[in-house]
Amino acid sequence: MTAPLLAFKNVGYWYTDKQNPLFQSVNIDFYKNTFYTITGTSGSGKTTFLSLAGGLDRAKEGDIEYDGKSIRKMGLGNFRHDYVSIIFQSYNLIPYMTAYQNIASAMAITSKKVENQEDYILKMLAKVGISEEQAKQRVLTLSGGQQQRVAITRAFCCDNDLIVADEPTGNLDDKTSKEIVKLFTDLAHQENKCVIMVTHDPQIAAQSDVTIQLSNGSFRMLQHV
Amino acid sequence: MNFLKRAFWSMKAKKGKTLLQLVIFTVICVFVLSGLTIQSAAKASSELARQELGGSVTLQVDREAAMEKQQSEQSESDGPPQFTSTPISLDDAESIAALDHVKSYNYSVSASANAEDFDNIESSTSTDDSSDTESDQAPGGDQGRGGMVQADLTVNGTLTSDEAESFSDGEAEIVDGRGIEESDAGSNVAVIEQTLAEENDLEVGDTINISSASDEDTTQELEIVGIYETSSAGSDQAMNFSFLNPYNTIYVPYTAANTLKGEDYTDTVESVTYQMDDAENIDAFIAAAEKTDVDFDVYQLDANDDLYQQMVGPIENVASFAKNIVYLVTIAGAVILALIVMLSIRERKYEMGVLMAIGEKKWKLAGQFITEIVVIAIVAVGLSSIFGNPIANVLGNQLLDQQTTASAETTTTSMQQGPGGGGPMGGGGPGQAVSDAFSQPSEAISSLNINVTWENILILGGIGLAVAIIAALIPSISILRLQPKNILTKQE
Numbered sequence: 023m024t025a026p027l028l029a030f031k032n033v034g035y036w037y038t039d040k041q042n043p044l045f046q047s048v049n050i051d052f053y054k055n056t057f058y059t060i061t062g063t064s065g066s067g068k069t070t071f072l073s074l075a076g077g078l079d080r081a082k083e084g085d086i087e088y089d090g091k092s093i094r095k096m097g098l099g100n101f102r103h104d105y106v107s108i109i110f111q112s113y114n115l116i117p118y119m120t121a122y123q124n125i126a127s128a129m130a131i132t133s134k135k136v137e138n139q140e141d142y143i144l145k146m147l148a149k150v151g152i153s154e155e156q157a158k159q160r161v162l163t164l165s166g167g168q169q170q171r172v173a174i175t176r177a178f179c180c181d182n183d184l185i186v187a188d189e190p191t192g193n194l195d196d197k198t199s200k201e202i203v204k205l206f207t208d209l210a211h212q213e214n215k216c217v218i219m220v221t222h223d224p225q226i227a228a229q230s231d232v233t234i235q236l237s238n239g240s241f242r243m244l245q246h247v
Numbered sequence: 248m249n250f251l252k253r254a255f256w257s258m259k260a261k262k263g264k265t266l267l268q269l270v271i272f273t274v275i276c277v278f279v280l281s282g283l284t285i286q287s288a289a290k291a292s293s294e295l296a297r298q299e300l301g302g303s304v305t306l307q308v309d310r311e312a313a314m315e316k317q318q319s320e321q322s323e324s325d326g327p328p329q330f331t332s333t334p335i336s337l338d339d340a341e342s343i344a345a346l347d348h349v350k351s352y353n354y355s356v357s358a359s360a361n362a363e364d365f366d367n368i369e370s371s372t373s374t375d376d377s378s379d380t381e382s383d384q385a386p387g388g389d390q391g392r393g394g395m396v397q398a399d400l401t402v403n404g405t406l407t408s409d410e411a412e413s414f415s416d417g418e419a420e421i422v423d424g425r426g427i428e429e430s431d432a433g434s435n436v437a438v439i440e441q442t443l444a445e446e447n448d449l450e451v452g453d454t455i456n457i458s459s460a461s462d463e464d465t466t467q468e469l470e471i472v473g474i475y476e477t478s479s480a481g482s483d484q485a486m487n488f489s490f491l492n493p494y495n496t497i498y499v500p501y502t503a504a505n506t507l508k509g510e511d512y513t514d515t516v517e518s519v520t521y522q523m524d525d526a527e528n529i530d531a532f533i534a535a536a537e538k539t540d541v542d543f544d545v546y547q548l549d550a551n552d553d554l555y556q557q558m559v560g561p562i563e564n565v566a567s568f569a570k571n572i573v574y575l576v577t578i579a580g581a582v583i584l585a586l587i588v589m590l591s592i593r594e595r596k597y598e599m600g601v602l603m604a605i606g607e608k609k610w611k612l613a614g615q616f617i618t619e620i621v622v623i624a625i626v627a628v629g630l631s632s633i634f635g636n637p638i639a640n641v642l643g644n645q646l647l648d649q650q651t652t653a654s655a656e657t658t659t660t661s662m663q664q665g666p667g668g669g670g671p672m673g674g675g676g677p678g679q680a681v682s683d684a685f686s687q688p689s690e691a692i693s694s695l696n697i698n699v700t701w702e703n704i705l706i707l708g709g710i711g712l713a714v715a716i717i718a719a720l721i722p723s724i725s726i727l728r729l730q731p732k733n734i735l736t737k738q739e
């Protein structure tokens with residue numbers, strides 16, 4: 023088996039009370055070409071866990087390694103910049119920009135260069151069903167499903183190996199949800215990415231390769247075959 | 248350089264906010280520019296006034312002090328009060344002339360004399376309604392003698408006649424030959440008035456004989472080296488006293504005037520007028536003079552800068568007011584802009600969170616904020632340099648109008664208090680000073696030539712940039728301290 027892309031090493035985390043941590047001594051490996059889902063009741067710590075995986079927050083104990091290197095040592099900002107794409111329930115697009123500008127900005131920030139960038143972005147957006155006209159209008163005028171597609175396309179265009187998503191289908195209807203999950207599955211399997219998605223929908227969890235159930239600070243791994 | 252693009256997109260998307268900031272910034276810039284421009288115009292005007300007026304300081308006997316001293320000494324003896332003044336020694340005069348800020352200096356010795364081998368110009372004998380008591384104001388030359396002396400001529404001893412009051416005023420002008428020069432000291436030469444010369448068929452190169460009015464045995468032969476023309480009409484008293492007739496004034500080297508006055512006066516002068524390089528330096532000059540060995544219990548230094556003060560007073564008020572405008576508007580402007588930027592901070596926080604999650608560097612986030620406001624600042628500076636000129640003109644001249652009106656009022660009231668309030672005016676005597684001030688209250692600089700210069704715009708640019716960066720940095724700092732996780736997860 024190949025080396026893990028992301029490895030939690032004895033990670034512990036708490037917000038205020040060190041004696042009563044959210045979780046402790048977590049050791050989980052994440053691999054490329056795999057679609058992970060994280061489930062658990064509300065307040066069980068899914069978002070917190072995903073923030074650690076995505077380099078938005080620092081582990082209180084232990085360390086997280088990316089490709090064998092401590093993300094603490096490389097700096098969380100650099101880690102996010104170089105390796106991670108983050109997708110949230112609220113899409114996290116910049117409201118005053120168009121879909122196209124959102125993606126172009128993210129590509130500029132992560133220094134991802136392609137030939138003929140405009141064509142490339144429009145082509146990628148077209149793949150998820152966003153027309154050129156829609157791509158050139160303010161993102162806020164798009165529907166929730168369309169905005170999430172833009173966010174996913176942004177992650178795709180930035181071409182990072184690690185993609186973390188916090189309930190990306192939370193605001194979407196069933197049909198749209200399915201299409202979005204399909205996009206994530208494709209990212210993992212066709213683009214050889216490591217996708218970690220938080221969801222409370224068991225149907226979606228069932229479609230992933232591995233489901234991590236989080237409850238009372240313990241993690242249970244379920245392999246789907 | 249994507250943050251520049253983002254700044255542009257953001258400004259374009261939020262047109263309303265951009266426009267509001269631009270309007271506020273432009274108003275700030277117009278005020279700051281007006282303040283700066285008015286300040287520099289005021290400075291230029293008062294400098295011009297200073298250069299034109301110069302300013303001089305007169306060293307002369309402190310008559311009040313001398314009088315008091317003599318009265319206390321003479322109260323023992325029963326004789327009539329006699330006034331004798333101590334003339335200024337040349338050593339004293341020169342030690343002060345050696346100080347900084349002295350552009351040039353001139354001596355003044357006045358004496359009275361009678362014409363021996365020519366006729367003075369007779370005054371008309373028409374009846375005159377001025378009372379005899381007024382004639383107590385005897386000419387300067389006879390103060391040393393006390394009492395009244397009848398004489399044909401007033402003899403003005405100078406170092407350089409060009410710098411004597413009536414010549415520097417433009418009242419008198421050399422029409423033939425030359426004036427008295429420094430090198431004439433010790434020689435018996437004279438410059439006489441044209442009318443006197445014509446009446447007596449005198450020309451440059453001729454000689455005249457005069458005798459001292461106080462001692463007929465003291466006579467002098469003077470060679471005429473120059474002829475001048477005076478436009479002075481003379482005073483009322485000139486009707487009664489021939490030596491007060493302006494045509495009967497002759498200019499000689501101060502040494503010649505001293506000879507007429509008697510041996511006691513050798514190497515002395517009555518008063519010295521020091522021309523300053525700049526009226527601004529008068530105070531420094533007086534302070535330095537007071538440190539010399541000259542006895543200021545007997546002598547006094549009087550600044551002749553009343554006219555200058557009167558002229559530049561309103562200007563200086565305008566300048567300091569303009570300076571306050573610059574300070575006030577700059578600070579208030581920075582605060583207002585920072586507040587506007589802060590009002591939109593919630594929205595910006597989210598944007599910053601998104602960009603930071605993608606991995607944007609913090610300095611580039613601050614760079615975007617700063618760029619947005621700096622672009623506005625540049626446009627505002629540009630706009631205000633177009634609109635600033637007329638506004639600064641209206642504002643500056645309005646301010647000056649108020650100031651001149653206010654100062655004219657105070658001048659008038661102080662004048663109504665009588666000559667005492669007029670202040671010393673040097674050789675001209677207090678009466679002269681008051682009437683001058685009365686007749687020329689409008690001498691004050693009454694309009695400013697306000698022009699926005701590149702220098703003003705450059706300074707404005709600097710201030711505008713500083714305001715912009717402060718307005719952008721204050722909120723940036725609070726945003727940059729936030730963690731992207733908190734920004735993004737709180738949103739849900």
Ligand SMILES: Nc1ncnc2c1ncn2[C@@H]1O[C@H](COP(=O)(O)OP(=O)(O)O)[C@@H](O)[C@H]1O
Nearest residue numbers: 037038044062063064065066067068069070071
């Ligand atoms: N910033 C915070 N400060 C303190 N407690 C927090 C903070 N964020 C989350 N928590 C707490 O930590 C627990 C886990 O929260 P979270 O990771 O958001 O759970 P989930 O995403 O599974 O709903 C909750 O009990 C929540 O109240």
Ligand SMILES: [Mg+2]
Nearest residue numbers: 068069070188
């Ligand atoms: Mg959550």
